[in-house]
């Protein structure tokens with residue numbers, strides 16, 4: 518079957534699919550740069566015009582999955598930028614939309630950006646989006662680029678939310694809300710976001726003004742836990758994914774550079790960058806080995 522390309526985008530999608538279905542080149546599309554290179558080669562063949570691109574945009578409406586990230590700025594925005602390299606490349610490869618927001622939606626201090634996710638998802642509900650939102654913290658990134666998320670989601674259409682476990686106690690409400698998928702086509706998911714929003718709005722502006730330190734007022738996650746604990750219906754609609762699959766420092770699909778004692782934000786950023794580079798290239802893999810040796814050496818020294 519001879520493919521008929523009238524522009525770059527269609528060629529790009531075709532090539533992504535071709536590589537995805539297991540040719541020897543499959544592992545080569547791992548970064549945005551790889552996709553840029555494909556687009557550049559297509560351009561050299563005379564494929565691209567503005568009008569064609571606009572027409573193509575009309576033929577491809579917003580996908581049913583939106584990947585969403587947010588950070589206040591500073592080093593967390595740097596982490597987001599590092600992770601975005603992997604995350605947006607993954608989104609492009611799997612026909613997922615990508616959105617990110619830098620800033621603070623409500624509040625005064627950098628950590629108040631943890632509440633952004635609530636407002637951003639609520640905005641999507643109010644704009645009638647009824648697909649899945651794939652939320653990733655600024656310190657979370659896709660590691661396994663070939664994972665077929667759309668098939669995975671199709672197997673969980675009855676669920677309102679999918680997240681990894683928080684602590685190790687195994688309670689059905691104890692999720693880590695740093696990485697999750699929420700199904701806005703599901704009424705419980707929309708109600709959950711509304712409850713989460715109401716809970717946050719019950720904290721006054723004055724209280725936020727006097728909350729410069731982490732958890733001076735409850736952060737996003739304990740609020741969500743509180744809501745889930747009191748609602749059997751929400752718990753029924755919640756799928757807790759395996760920790761090693763979804764939301765762990767060394768997880769197989771999505772990795773999370775979680776906070777740890779003695780690890781500064783800049784260290785986490787460096788670990789993320791090394792890990793993402795390692796996934797991209799053999800040279801990166803060597804850098805990662807040297808770095809992980811360095812970190813374990815520096816941790817073992819008394820401070």
Ligand SMILES: [Mn+2]
Pocket residue numbers: 654655656657695773774775
């Ligand atoms: Mn996080």
